[in-house]
Amino acid sequence: MEEREVCQIMSNERGKITFTRKKTRILKRIITYLTLILIAVLCAGPFIWLLLSSLRTGANIYDLQFSLKQFTLSNYTGVMEYMDLGKYVWNTVLITVGGIIIDVIFSSMCAYPLATMEFKGKNVIFGLLIATMIIPAAAGMIINYLTISKMHLLNTLLGVILPGSVRTFSIILMRQSYLGIPKELIEASRIDGAGELRIWTTVMIPGIMPSISTIVIFDFIANWNSFLWPIIVLQDPDKYPLATALQYLNGSFSYKFGYVAAGTIISIIPVLIVFIICQKNYIEAVSGAVKG
16 A cells, blocks of 8 residues: 555656646747747838838828728829839849849859869968958948949949949858868769869759858848949939839928838838748758858
């Protein structure tokens, strides 16, 4: 009997400990989810506020209350009627796609020898590349402007694209991705008679697609939202990208914030679409970088 009682007591104690652990685990999950929800609300709050402001007219922008009676698309139709939206979107597409293509091609080419070849001054070149990241982007605007002027590219979309087309971050990211590809594949390709160009296109590029997707996302966001540099280079307002053209909505519509909000939402939509398309490879690249 005593042994049964002892076993029963021990079983009850184990049950209490298990129940306490479950409660602690559930409490931790609740706190984690609440924290994540709070962070999500703080991050998405400005976007939601902007979206609601674009779907109503004549209301106080600081009024967070929204009802279906206020719902209207007049702000969107107003922006499209006033602005030649297609022209500005096309300019932005040319700047963005051109910048992405140049960055991906030249960054991948620059990173390839830094990752796979041995030559004098390799570490010095890589160190200088890293050092350039310390220099603020604004510090190079005067030099970039003078260079573009000497090349007779002022007031051209090419003059907007070229100065920021090849990014140091892209070269470093691709170099690190190249280092993750087994050297045996490269050596086997060389033994089979493949040249460096073929190795680069058929072995290396397919192996770094997550990093390329990451670069596409960052370049798309940077080029699509480009504002200051186009104003400096372009004298013709008809060549402005969308982000630059939207700034004139403030004065043009006597500070109708609903129009500004609608134009901003229109400019955000392509960024969200590109991120959704590339997010799988982007997450793989980030997780790979963390593991590395």
